[in-house]
Amino acid sequence: MTVLNILDYSPIDEGETAASALASTAELAKLADxxxxxxxxxxxxxxxYSVAGSSPEMLMMHLATLTERIRIGSGGVMLPHYSAYKVAENFRLLEALHPNRIDLGVGRSPSFRLVNQALNESKGRRVPYEQQLIDLEKYFTDDVDSEHRFQKLKATPITETAPELWLLGTGEGSAQLAAERGMAYAFAHFARPEKAGIEVVNRFREAFRPSGLRDQAHVSVAVFAVVGETEEQAEQLAKAFDLWLLFVESDFQPPYYPSVETAGQRRLSASEKERVARNRSRLLVGTAEQVKQQIETVAEEFGADEITIIPNIAGHANRMKTVQLLAEAFALS
Incomplete structure (x- = not known):
């Protein structure tokens, strides 16, 4: 049975606000639950500017309170911006309130240069990323015996359970780090859909070393998914996605996710059409049954233990329908 997850960007639909986008995320989380x-x-x-998700820890607190059994997590916290100790405390607090339901997915920082400057302007020397991962393992396992610069320090609150730790990535560097640290690995197929990604995941499995966090290698593969009740509707939604991605990758960023109607009226230049064609490899499109088959193909190719879908499509009702239709296609409940 395929394990299905959701990663939500909290898109701000055209004509809507950040507040309504976050309310939509809450409704989608409850449906997924x-x-x-x-x-x-x-x-x-x-x-x-077209997505409202900027602070995963705070949004996670809200969603964990509104849901009952589903695990709530970050996909992910951009660790180099922050103190590993503070991140550990945030997530241990979440874990104390919602035991066995909290995931911490961490990644490097693909943010814009100005963002990097603003988040780090008061810092001196940066702690290496690998050291931050070592720090998180220490704080999540309450290890005060191993040699460490803060050997006797524990992250509070002390809890009987700990958040699940995941490393996000697309390349050999992140896969090697996850394997060396004994962490679960979340591969971003939506960012790197090439077949080379399969080899990255295979090398992670081969190099995996058991740790205090996990006994064996575990992989999730994340995909963009657009599901319509018909192929025609799915293609209309995909065209809105195409336009959103063009906006994100350009200097022009409207503060909303374009509607199906806006996308249908927008004429694309020759260069934009080329970019859309390239980006379509990052996207699974079709009816629920068609996307189910595509997901199963990805899962088989990567040997994935879990698949994470990103229903980053226009319209709250369409996102709700996508989540519902895939749950029915996979007979999740």
Whole structure:
């Protein structure tokens, strides 16, 4: 049985506000909870004006309170911006309030240069990323015996359980770090859909070393998914996604996710059409049954233990329908 998760960017639909986008995320999380999904993750995006997800820890607190059984997590916290100790405390607090339901997915920082400057302007020397991962393992396992610069320090609150720790990535560097630290690995197929990604995941499995966090290698693969009740509707939604991605990758960023109607009226230049064609490899499109088959193909190719879908499509009702239709197609509940 395929384990299905959701990663939600909290898109701000055209004509809507950030507040309504976050309310939509809450409704989507509650639907995923009822429908049998395993995890619901939220993102950390800065200076992307069409999405409302900028502080995953705070949004996670809200969602964990509104849901009952689904695991709530970050996809992910951009660790180099922050103190590993403070991140550990934030997530241990979440874990204390919602035991066995909290995931910490961490990544490097693909943010804009100005964002990096603003988040780090008061800092001196940066702690290396690998050292931050070592720090998180220490704080999540309450290790005060191993040699460490803060050997006797524990992250509070002290809890009987700990958040699940995941490393996010697309390349060999992140896969190697996850394997060396004994962490679960979340591969971003939506960012790197090439077949080379399969080899990255295979090398992670081969190099995996058991740790205090995990006994064996575990992989989730994240995909953009656009599901319509018909192929025609799915293609209309995909065209809105195409336009949103063009906006995100350009200097022009409207503060909303374009509607199906806006996308249908927008004429694309020759260069934009080329970019859309390239970006379509990052996207699974079709009816629920068609996307189910595509998901199963990805899962088989990567040997994935879990698949995380990103229903980053126009319209709250369409996102709700996508989550519902895939749950029914996979008989999750």
């Amino acid at each position: 009822r429908s049998g999904y395993t995890r619901y993750w939220v993102a950390e995006h800065h200076q992307v």
